[in-house]
Amino acid sequence: MxxxxxxxxxxxxxxxxxxxxxxxxxxxxxxxxxxxxxxxxxxxxxxxxxxxxxxxxxxxxxxxxxxxxxxxxxxxxxxxxxxxxxxxxxxxxxxxxxxxxxxxxxxxxxxxxxxxxxxxxxxxxxxxxxxxxxxxxxxxxxxxxxxxxxxVTSKVYRYKIYNDPVMDPFQRYYAYHSAYKLKASAMREAAQHFMGSHDFSAFANASRNDRAPNPVKNIFRFDVVEQGALIQIEVEGSGFLYRQVRNMVALLLQIGREAIPPSIVPVILESRDRKELAKHALSVPPHGLCLVSVNYREDHLRLPSDCPPPSFGRTHTVSKCKLPFY
The missing domain is CATH 3.30.70.580 (Pseudouridine synthase I, catalytic domain, N-terminal subdomain)
Structure with a gap:
């Protein structure tokens, strides 16, 4: 070095x-x-x-x-x-x-x-x-x-749900287990109601400091993808309030169970009241959530002059066998 x-x-x-x-x-x-x-x-x-x-x-x-x-x-x-x-x-x-x-x-x-x-x-x-x-x-x-x-211009989060009567033990730390059969098509329909710019006050837990963040966020993409027993919910937005993603997923789970219709999403959004969401869904645990990527302004990602190139890790190679032949 x-x-x-x-x-x-x-x-x-x-x-x-x-x-x-x-x-x-x-x-x-x-x-x-x-x-x-x-x-x-x-x-x-x-x-x-x-x-x-x-x-x-x-x-x-x-x-x-x-x-x-x-x-x-x-x-x-x-x-x-x-x-x-x-x-x-x-x-x-x-x-x-x-x-x-x-x-x-x-x-x-x-x-x-x-x-x-x-x-x-x-x-x-x-x-x-x-x-x-x-x-x-x-x-x-x-x-x-x-x-x-x-x-930052946007962030991408992914939440994994393992939808099967028996949980895959290899997914237990990275996916939420839902033994209820989920209707993914209803979850996709509901997810579209989150798209665009909204006041997400109803989907935010109380902030852990004394300054109130702006509750208006812009959701650019909200995908619900089935891969066998695994359902992956991926959302990209300009930003997210405290526990907003997990609260949105919790509501989609209830909709996927067909306990409530997809049309409930705009009703809760318009209420701007966290208590309104609590009537229909509780928050999901954190272990299913992953921050996939953070996207930045292109002009701020330019590399400075006279600096070393980025490192993506050092590749090790073996030029010849170092073991003796017998």
Whole structure:
């Protein structure tokens, strides 16, 4: 791993402004502000991480020492690899997944006062000290304008339901078991009522902080796909309120059981009242939910000049057999 310290830094202003039109994501509690001021130290180099994790044994993403969180382990790994203090890294995640929620495409960024000449060594070192249920999938340089949270244009979440009388034991940590036979066509019809821009107050649990996020979200895609006994619900939106995705899935489950009709969705949306949803459905558990990907502004994903290429992991090869022949 080669470092080039004290090199000229890309221009980072002491304060950057971003329009915070995106939301937090399911299982998150931080609020949106019309304009968010982000103070960044200068000089500094910015680096982007794509992270996958099995959330079974963690209390979500957000940093806290006990119980352990994903951010806690990421920051400990970064401090060990970079030799910097936690406060110097300024790590920021795309959103706060809740306890027990998984991720394939969580994103984060961090800062260093030096520039790496090659990212493969850093990438290998991070995964070498992280627990096996947390993996860094990509490390790449980022331009100053990129922000893991404020540059977001949409997020994609997937919820898995195993619909069979007997649960597949290999799916037990990653899919919700429904022994009731579900009518997927009714769930698809209901899902279309979520499409577009709506006030989702009726589908949000109380936020865990004292600032009220914007309840109006835009849903771009809402798919219900059957794959044998597995039903996958995938939703893409501009942002999500706290537990919004799980609450929408809970209502779709009741509709799939044919306990209530698909036409109930606009009625609950228009009520803007969480108590109205509670009359028909309870929230589903977190282990079926996964943050699939975070999408960003294309112009903020440009790679900076004079920086190393992204690392997607080091490929190992064997040039010749090292075992003796007998």
């Amino acid at each position: 080669s470092l080039a310290a004290n090199l000229p830094s890309p221009p980072l202003s002491s304060s950057n402004h971003h329009n915070c039109k995106n939301s937090n994501g399911d299982g998150e509690s931080s609020a949106e502000d019309p304009i968010c001021q982000v103070k960044l130290p200068a000089p500094a180099f910015k680096w982007r991480l794509v992270i996958a994790y099995d959330g079974t044994n963690y209390a979500g993403w957000q940093f806290q020492q006990s119980p352990p969180t994903i951010q806690c382990f990421i920051e400990k790994a970064l401090t060990r690899v970079t030799k910097l203090e936690r406060e110097d890294l300024h790590i920021v995640g795309a959103g706060r997944t809740d306890a027990g929620v998984h991720a394939w495409g969580q994103e984060a960024h961090f800062l260093t006062p030096f520039k790496y000449e090659c990212l493969e060594g850093v990438h290998t070192a991070l995964n070498g000290v992280l627990p096996p249920d947390i993996r860094v999938r990509e490390v790449s340089p980022a331009i100053p304008e990129f922000h893991a949270r404020f540059s």
